[in-house]
Amino acid sequence: MLAWTIYISFIGVLVLMLLPRDNARAARIVALLTAIAGCVVAFVGAMQQSNPGEVTTIVKADWIPSIGAKYFLAADGISLVLVVLTGLAAIAGILFSWNIEKRTKEFFAFYLALIGAVYGVFLSFDVLLLFMFYELTIIPKYFLIARWGSTRKEYGAMKLAIYSFVGSHLVLIGLIAAWVVARSQLGHASLDLIELSQVSFPIAFQHWVFPLVFVGFAILAGMWPFHTWAPTGHVAAPTAGSMLLAGVVMKLGAYGCLRVAMLMFPEGVRMWQGEIACLAVAGIVYGAGVALVQRDFKFVIGYSSVSHMGFVLLGLATLNTIGLDGAVLQMFSHGIIAGLLFAVVGRMVYDRTHTRDFNDLETMQLGKQLPFAGVTFVIAGIASMGLPGFSGFIAELQVLMGAWTVFPKLTILSGVGILIGVAYTLRAVQKGFYSDAPPAPADHDHPLEPISLPERFGAVMLIAASLIIGLFPSLLMNWIEPCFTSPLSMFGRLLAKGVAQ
């Protein structure tokens, strides 16, 4: 059932291609219906999964037998969480791109292709298939930014593409090496993640292959110091593009780190655990610090993403159940909240005012002109700074809990990052919406266009998602937790030895 999320998205792409070029309205509706269908399938499929702790096979067929590649789609609780996130983010992104007039149908075709590929990554349990979907995301990403973006869009698109390719190259080298070693151990060629997770790779081998694969994926997760694509890419992208980049594409990287690198090379993780945590905390603090001094509204959000993804990586580095729980929940939470922040800045503010410079925004009294945008940003900001009641709190809480046992000093340091997070959010709220600066003479001939209905829907949906998970985290925890605690969990090897140490 879940596999249909992928198929539906690609069918949507085909339908869009067949539409007449100038019918923008039809293109929007097709895209929205496709995204809704995908989201519904994701939800229903996830509900049907009776045992989220185990990997439930969806499709398994031979693909290239000579190298052991299979067409193997499956899902466990972690996949479910991320698939549902993708479904929600896809709908929201379309609602916030309702005003795209330039080549509407192509825009949505690329958009749906990206969504389909993302679903594919989260559901693939064959390394080659996963890698293929992972690569497939780069193309629509590039075009979405280069064609429909703003502010140095070619530069941003190129930087993102190059960083992604470098990352995937590292991954590819590591995976080929692993494939060779695994073949000699298993006696047959295999790219099946579940089989590979049983192979014990030699320690010396893991020592160098793990960082290769991990860093390759972590580049896309915005790990410091390989994060620089993220702010420029986010800023250059159109609103829906930045929502997806921050909302789900960064999660692809973190997901790859967990599902491929950490699963296959448990000894390698243990060797590099401290280094990863240091880089994660550096990202948390550095991202927040840089966000504090930006003049461009969107750069603030861009750097805040780097900071929040630092929590995901910190959670991964803890190698204990609670920290990993927190990391996965933070992926979901950040996907929702960052999407909302980018929607406010990109769609509600920039599309209307055509500026993101705080010095200009300060004179506009946006809190009074666009009260809905102001309130939405305040709520999203509160969620983003991790105040209780929203999903971000419960996620960061667990990451910090997990980290306390392993890296107490780094945990305290990441507290500094949270504080700077509060500071930059407040600064953005003040400068962006509720400034005391003397207002510029209002342009009464061109009042700002009021917030439209799709925008309201999208904002309410995302806020509700964050709030529901914040108040009832068990909804998702019931999916995530068994993945790490159940006796049949594929992560057993990763955690079991971690406890013994």
Place this chain on the structure above:
Amino acid sequence: MNHWLTILTLVPFLGGIIVAGLGAERKKLVRGLALAFSLVALGGALCMWLHFDAKSGELQFVEKFDWVKSLGIQYFLGVDGLGLLIVMLTAIVTPLAILASWSVDDRPHVYHALILWLQAGLFGTFTALNFFHWFLFWELGLIPAFFLIKLWGGPKRGPAATQFFIYTMVGSVTLLLSFLAIRLATGSFDFIELAKMAKTGELTAKLGDVLGWKSHIGMIVFFGAFLGFAVKVPVIPFHTWLPAAYAEAPSPVTMLLTGVMSKMGVYGFLRILLPIFPDQIRQVLTPLLWLAVATIVLSACAAFAQRDLKRMLAYSSINHLGYCLLALFAAASVATGVTASDLQKAAALDGALLQMFNHGLTASALFLFVALLERRTGGLRGLDDFGGIRKVVPVFTGLMGIALFSSLGLPGLNGFVGEFLIFKGVFPLVPWAAAVSTIGLLVTAIFLLTLIQRVFCGPLNERWAQLPDLTTAERFLVLPSIALMFVLGIWPQLVLGFTDATVMKLVQQLNF
């Protein structure tokens, strides 16, 4: 299972949503509804007060069920004498603050919704007994307060609001980290359970076992939590956000800030810090006492130096809460089962509770008077802007004089009883601290009398010859506070009767 406390918290919360939904146009309806909701909450609190079994120091109106099982998070509410007292105070001060804001014309629906949400946050904080749940409300109270200062405050509101928020957040983050460490070590977020573990010494041992750094970890965790509350109270030197925030906030909001929000810190000390970290408090008792003494004396001196009424009252507010802390730390001293010292401790803690209530009442009344004065003078409130106005506004002078004398601690008014009990308890326990703190009493008397002299006495400043006196409606507005000042000054048993059992239980808990 009863749901009194949940309902009490939900009334202002839902009220806020309804009021916000009404829109800016229907101003009268907005104000009326906001007042109605706060009165309903007051009625609810009064009902609970009547149904409360004062003879028992145990938790009452308890609600408890699992929320997030895997993390040990429960929905756990309950009040004892301490909780109920502060809930009562919140319920009394909020309607007064709403009445004092009758003239707010800028987006009144948002303003009143924020006030009601602030009240909901406060109710939640004072009734929650599980860290997670409590922290949710602790932070929830912060957001409305920030926006009330930021959007309706005085000329320097922007920096003041930001400073307030950042200071409090620093405290919140260290508090959060400390409790995460505790949760890791003990597996519990439950204040009551943690207090039991602390009593047997299990807590410190477990912290050492799980987190390493054996000798220091308990202390580090304690300081993290301490900072969270110390900023909120505030304790000198973590107080610098307060004068700016109090002075820039609109006066009705300052009523809530000083009347109730500052109690969040003291409440935290009583409910959380004292029962959970008695060992650590004892280890650093002398420095802590010095901090309390410094808070009392320095803030009184600082108040003396102020030339702005609101800033002066803000510093005096710090001074009054300093006495509460002095009593708290003194009660944690001498670890024995000597009955005589038990009585002293009980007196000190009783005094602290009474002082919390009194200060909430008196300080909010004083800021209410400042609000009424500002309404007449167009925002002027410098000490030197006035002079001799007692001749033109005799009723105002008389009533504000009563509140000022209550703040000064004149016998017969409420302020006296609390401070008397505190000093009665603290003197035998730690004589030097009590002795030095009396300087604070002296300076308080001096600056309050200076205030009375400069503003009300002396030759009349001709500018204010036409100053209108209190209207009948305004007299009724200040009447409840003034009446309570007399009632509690003459019959403190009204409050003490409710807190006695709780205080005895707290004292028992500290003896081991």
